Amino acid sequence: MIEVKLHLGYSGFCLAKEHHTIKGGGNIDVKFNALWALIQHPSKGYILFDTGYTQRFFKATKKYPNKLYANLTKVVLKESEEVKQQMKKNKIECKDIKHIVISHFHADHVGGLKDFENAQIHVSKAALDQVNKLPKLLAFSKGILKELLPNNLNSRVSIIEENSLISEDSIFNNKYDLFGDGSLIIHNLTGHAAGQIGLLLETKKNKYFLVADACWNIKAILENKLPSPIVRLFFDSWKDYKKSILKIKKFHEENSSVIIVPTHCAITTDKLVSNTFFSNDL
Ligand SMILES: [Zn+2]
Numbered sequence: 217m218i219e220v221k222l223h224l225g226y227s228g229f230c231l232a233k234e235h236h237t238i239k240g241g242g243n244i245d246v247k248f249n250a251l252w253a254l255i256q257h258p259s260k261g262y263i264l265f266d267t268g269y270t271q272r273f274f275k276a277t278k279k280y281p282n283k284l285y286a287n288l289t290k291v292v293l294k295e296s297e298e299v300k301q302q303m304k305k306n307k308i309e310c311k312d313i314k315h316i317v318i319s320h321f322h323a324d325h326v327g328g329l330k331d332f333e334n335a336q337i338h339v340s341k342a343a344l345d346q347v348n349k350l351p352k353l354l355a356f357s358k359g360i361l362k363e364l365l366p367n368n369l370n371s372r373v374s375i376i377e378e379n380s381l382i383s384e385d386s387i388f389n390n391k392y393d394l395f396g397d398g399s400l401i402i403h404n405l406t407g408h409a410a411g412q413i414g415l416l417l418e419t420k421k422n423k424y425f426l427v428a429d430a431c432w433n434i435k436a437i438l439e440n441k442l443p444s445p446i447v448r449l450f451f452d453s454w455k456d457y458k459k460s461i462l463k464i465k466k467f468h469e470e471n472s473s474v475i476i477v478p479t480h481c482a483i484t485t486d487k488l489v490s491n492t493f494f495s496n497d498l
Contacts, residue, residue, distance in 0.1 A: 217398045217399060217401070217417070217418040217423070218257075218258065218397050218398050218399035218418075219258075219399075219418055219419055219420055220255050220256060220257050220258070220399055220400070220417050220418070220419060221255065221256035221419060221420075221494055221498075222253060222254075222255055222256075222417065222419050222424060222494075222498045223253065223254040223255075223256075223490070223493045223494045223495075223496070223498070224251060224252070224253050224254075224477070224485060224488045224489045224490075224496075224498065225251070225252055225253075225254065225268070225299070225302055225489055225490070225491070225493075226249045226250060226251055226252075226268065226297065226485075226489055227250045227252060227267070227268025227269050227270070227293065227297050227298050227299050227302070227327065227328065228249075228250050228268060228269035228291060228292055228293030228294070228297055228298075228324075228327075229247045229248055229249045229250060229269075229291070229292055229293075230247075230248045230250075230269075230289040230290055230291045230292070230324065231245040231246070231247065231248070231289075231290045231292070232245070232246055232248050232289070232480075233245065233246075234246045235444055236443060236444045236446060236447055237432050237433060237443050237444075237447075237480075238432070238433045238435060238436070238441050238442075238443060238444075239441050239442055239443070239444060240441060241444075246482070247482055248289075248324070248432075248480040249479075249480060249482060249485060249489075250266075250268040250269045250293075250324040250325070250327065250479075251266070251268070251477075251479040251480070251485050251489070252264060252265060252266040252267055252268045252299055252325075252328070253265035253266065253415075253426055254308075254493060254494075255400070255417065256494070257395075257399055257400075258399075260314065260315060260395060260399075261312065261313075261314055262308060262312060262313050262314075263313070263314075263315040263316070263317065263400070264299070264313055264315070264316045264317070264328075264332065264335070265316075265317045265319065265415050265426055266317075266318060266319050266325040266326070266428065266479070267299050267316065267318075267325065267326055267327055267328030267329050267331070267332070268297075268298065268299050268324065268325075268327050268328055269291055269293045269298070269323070269324055269327040269328075270293070270298045270299075270300070270327040270328050270330075270331070270364075271293065271295055271298070272327060272330065272363065272364055273286075273291055273293070273323055273327055273361070273364070274286075274291070275363070276323075276361045276363035276364055277361065281353055281354075281356055281357075282356045282361055282363070284356060285323070285356045285359070285361065291324075298327075298328060298331075299328040299331065300328060300331040302491070302493075305491075306492065306493040308493070310331050310332050310333070310334075311332075311333065311334050312334075313332045313334065313335045314334060314335055314336065315335055315336050315338060316329065316332055316335045316336070316337050316338065317338045317339075317394070317400070317402070317413075317415055318337060318338065318339045318343070319412055319413055319414070319415070319426070319428030319429070319479070320343055320408070320409035320410070320411065320412040320413070320428060320429065321339075321343055321346070321347050321359075321360045321365070321409065322359040322360065322409055322429070323359065323360070323361045323364055324479075325428065325429075325479070326364050326365065327364055329364060329365060329366060330364065330365075330366050333366070335372070336372055336373075336374050337366075337369065337372050337373045337374065338373075338374050338376055338379075338394060338402075339373055339374075339375065339376065339411070339413075340375070340376050340377065340404065340406075340411035340412075340413050341375050341376070341377050341378070341411065342406060342410045342411025343409065343410055343411030343412065343413075344370075344373055344375060344411070345410075345411075346358065346360075346409075346410040346411065346452075347360060347362070347365065347369075348370070350362075358409075358410075358452070359409065359450065376392050376394065376402055376413065377392065380392040380393055380394045380395075380396065380402065381393040381396040385403070387463050387466050387467050387470070388403040388404060388463055388467075389404075390404070391403060392404075399417065399418075400415060400416075400417055401415070401416040401417070402414070402415055402416075403415075403416065403425075403463075404460075405427060405428070405430035405460040405463070405464070406452070406453065406456045406460060407430065407451060407452060407453050407454070407455070407456035407457030407458070407459065407460045407461075408428075408429040408430060408451055408452065408457055408460075409429065409451075409452050410452045410453075412428060412429065412430060412452075412460075413428070414426055414427040414428060414430055414464075416474070419498055421497065421498065422473075422474075422475055422498065423471070423473065423474040423475065424474065424475045424476075424477055424498070425464075425467065425474050425475070425476050425477065426477045426479075427464055427476055427477065427478050427479075428478070428479045429478070429479055429480065430457075430460045430461065430464060430478070431461055431464060431476075431478045431481070432478055432480045432481060433478065433480075433481050433483075434476060434478060434481050434483065434484050436461055436478075437461065437464055437465050437468055437476060438468075442458070442461065464476065
């Protein structure tokens with residue numbers, strides 16, 4: 217694989233009950249950090265994977281029906297934590313982001329999307345189709361707030377299945393080489409959300425598999441501890457979700473040195489995240 221540099225950051229969090237997120241968990245609140253990644257590619261420059269929460273979440277959920285979303289997930293975010301503000305602090309201009317890979321369209325992953333007007337947005341076909349089909353007023357029921365998406369989304373998207381180099385994969389059926397240079401490999405991890413994807417990359421030190429919400433806690437992979445069945449209601453397909461978990465498990469068995477990074481698994485991400493870009497030397 218062509219090596220890239222990786223930085224991981226948080227832009228806010230929401231609170232969830234531990235026993236909802238993992239079987240056998242306690243009746244306590246746990247932080248669901250909105251993780252995002254900044255990748256430095258040798259020729260494509262800076263690339264974002266997901267974009268965290270922004271203040272726009274609060275505006276978008278002021279009124280019903282979207283308010284129902286905010287009532288279910290209590291979001292905590294300081295303005296200084298937004299990706300845009302962190303970029304400013306680290307002297308990278310938003311306009312210099314030319315590519316964003318979106319794992320799925322839930323609000324904690326696309327909150328900052330409107331801040332990057334020059335970026336091409338890489339998404340799976342199923343994720344985009346769902347966004348386009350859902351009426352604005354019903355979108356919240358699938359975890360999507362259309363107010364967070366750029367008006368020109370459709371003219372800026374690049375559909376992964378149509379524009380990447382596709383080859384066969386023994387676990388994931390297909391693998392999608394985003395730029396055709398082996399630097400960013402995308403796998404389909406659908407289930408939690410329609411067309412959810414994960415991103416595999418390699419730095420000088422390690423390989424990372426950013427699996428977004430395909431599992432919420434690394435224990436789902438290591439100890440078979442799935443979320444409570446109650447969350448099925450909010451998942452696009454529980455059946456596909458379980459299939460994707462099994463694929464990640466198999467991947468882990470065959471590639472145990474690759475660090476699996478679930479977006480909301482703080483035990484995994486707390487030690488990887490920093491405020492100063494690339495300071496953790498991942
Ligand atoms: Zn999420």
